Amino acid sequence: MRIMRFMLFTSCLILGVMLFPSHSQQRAARPNPNVIVDEDGTVHVPSMAVPMSSFLSPEAKAYVTQHLKDMQNPEMLAQVEGVPRFMKTYIDRQRLLYPVRREDTKIAGVHAYVYTPDAGIPGTNRNRALINLHGGGFSGCWPACAELESIPIAALAKTKVVSLDYRQGPQYKFPAASEDVAAVYKELLKDHAPQNIGIYGCSAGGMLTAMSVAWFQKHNLPKPAAVGIFCAGAGSPTGAGFGGDAAYTAAPLGEGRGAPPPPSSSTSSRGTATPGGLAYLAGTDPMDPLVAPINSPAMVAKFPPALIITATRGFEMSGAIYTHNQLVKHGVEAELHVWDGLFHGFFYNPDVPESRDCYDIIVKFFDRRLGRN
Numbered sequence: 001m002r003i004m005r006f007m008l009f010t011s012c013l014i015l016g017v018m019l020f021p022s023h024s025q026q027r028a029a030r031p032n033p034n035v036i037v038d039e040d041g042t043v044h045v046p047s048m049a050v051p052m053s054s055f056l057s058p059e060a061k062a063y064v065t066q067h068l069k070d071m072q073n074p075e076m077l078a079q080v081e082g083v084p085r086f087m088k089t090y091i092d093r094q095r096l097l098y099p100v101r102r103e104d105t106k107i108a109g110v111h112a113y114v115y116t117p118d119a120g121i122p123g124t125n126r127n128r129a130l131i132n133l134h135g136g137g138f139s140g141c142w143p144a145c146a147e148l149e150s151i152p153i154a155a156l157a158k159t160k161v162v163s164l165d166y167r168q169g170p171q172y173k174f175p176a177a178s179e180d181v182a183a184v185y186k187e188l189l190k191d192h193a194p195q196n197i198g199i200y201g202c203s204a205g206g207m208l209t210a211m212s213v214a215w216f217q218k219h220n221l222p223k224p225a226a227v228g229i230f231c232a233g234a235g236s237p238t239g240a241g242f243g244g245d246a247a248y249t250a251a252p253l254g255e256g257r258g259a260p261p262p263p264s265s266s267t268s269s270r271g272t273a274t275p276g277g278l279a280y281l282a283g284t285d286p287m288d289p290l291v292a293p294i295n296s297p298a299m300v301a302k303f304p305p306a307l308i309i310t311a312t313r314g315f316e317m318s319g320a321i322y323t324h325n326q327l328v329k330h331g332v333e334a335e336l337h338v339w340d341g342l343f344h345g346f347f348y349n350p351d352v353p354e355s356r357d358c359y360d361i362i363v364k365f366f367d368r369r370l371g372r373n
Contacts (some may be wrong), residue, residue: 050253053312053341054208057353060342064313068256083144090348091147097350098155108233111165113146115154124164125159128196128370129188132163133181133212135203135231135345138280139169148348149202149230153209157363159370166208169280175293177208177280178215185212185221194222195371200307200362202345203316206232206280210323213303214293223304228362228368230309231345232317234326235294239286244318254313254343278320294326301330307365308334311342337361 008201035046052061067086070076076086083091099118106112130153134145146163154161166230181199188197201209207231216223236243251258281291289296293303306327310320320336327334339354341348347355 004203007105015276054197055340056122056342059352060259060354063346063352064254064341064343065347068254071256079140079144082142084141084142085349087144087148090350091144091151094148094151094350098152100151107162107164108187110180110184112184113143113150113163113165115150115163117155117158119158121160122158124372125157127192127372128155128159129192129198130157130159130161130366131181131184131188131197132161133166133177133199133201133208134163135201135205135325138177138204138208138278142168145202145205145345145348146181149200149205151364152350152359153200155364156359159366169278169282171289172280174281175211175215178211178290181208181212182215182219182221182280185216185224189222193371193373195225196373197224197225198226198228198366198370200228200366201232202230203232206230206316207234210234210293210303211290214290214296214299217299217302218290223302225371226305226307226366227303228307228309228365229320229323230307230347231314231320232309232316233294233321233323234300235292236319236322237295239292239295241292242316244322246315246317246319250313250317251315254311254315271358294323297326297330300326300332303327303332305333305369306335307362308336309347309361310343311339311346313342314344314346316344335365 006139027172034046038044052064056064071085077084079085100115101118103116104113105113118279132146132150132153134143136142136145142165143163147163150161150163153159162184163182166180185197185199199209199212200206209227209229210233213223213227215221233242235241283289286292289299293299306324308320308324308327310317314320317338321338323337324334337358339358342354346352347358349355350359
């Protein structure tokens with residue numbers, strides 16, 4: 001009886017604490033006059049100091065610090081023959097750590113680099129191929145981003161990686177890049193079963209990966225075995241691009257500057273994008289599922305297994321999370337991996353433990369899903 005009374009007393013005490021917070025808790029919950037909330041829910045946040053994430057390795061903390069400084073230095077951002085200055089060290093280190101052979105070729109009329117491990121491809125992987133679609137905002141970073149996204153994966157996966165120099169803006173407009181990817185994919189299908197092919201990319205390349213899957217569907221091409229949408233999403237409820245909270249909160253923390261411009265800064269009365277964002281997407285309908293596949297439940301439901309990679313300081317994080325949620329909602333097997341405190345395309349630096357963890361996840365994901373016959 002005493003035990004029952006004690007349990008009843010304890011339950012009432014816990015309930016009272018939950019329903020009636022203490023005086024100190026009430027004081028802590030008082031509105032902060034420096035944080036203003038508008039009627040539509042918009043929040044005005046005062047300036048604040050944000051330290052490095054406590055979850056980062058020492059190497060990553062130094063890396064993030066240097067990256068933020070580089071992003072504020074125009075000289076480090078300047079591209080020389082498609083290589084931003086701050087990326088050159090990463091490329092040199094990758095070439096040293098992950099020996100590969102690079103063949104400069106054309107496939108179906110599209111310029112490409114084909115990477116293979118220096119030690120050769122084992123027999124179990126000879127029927128496999130990965131297609132890499134490099135980042136660069138649909139306006140550059142060839143060959144730098146192609147190198148950084150392909151070299152470690154080719155070496156560690158012991159698999160051929162075909163990186164495409166697809167057409168970009170401002171010279172070309174959508175759907176030029178999707179057409180290039182489809183042309184190369186069709187050519188590879190002559191020698192590879194679709195279940196032996198994977199496609200992946202970072203940033204614009206991640207967006208293009210999703211766009212390509214939608215393009216394949218429309219043009220009756222078989223879907224690949226798996227895709228990797230890195231540093232990106234498959235669109236947002238308002239069209240192509242990243243969107244969400246991360247567009248406002250992550251860019252200052254990860255890039256040391258304001259949010260990047262959306263793919264289209266305004267729309268015409270017909271709903272088509274007017275120039276002002278990414279030149280490659282100018283004139284597109286933001287809700288076109290070939291531009292933003294995530295807005296077509298029918299297309300999303302037909303996606304192959306997907307690996308989504310992002311970080312909390314990546315301005316693409318909201319779009320990546322939304323993409324994962326929608327894929328799972330529509331029955332697609334999808335993995336989401338998020339690194340705390342890191343930024344857009346963080347895995348380009350191979351000397352950071354978090355980057356090597358990322359490579360390992362990518363390699364294992366495709367190894368589990370690609371066939372061998």
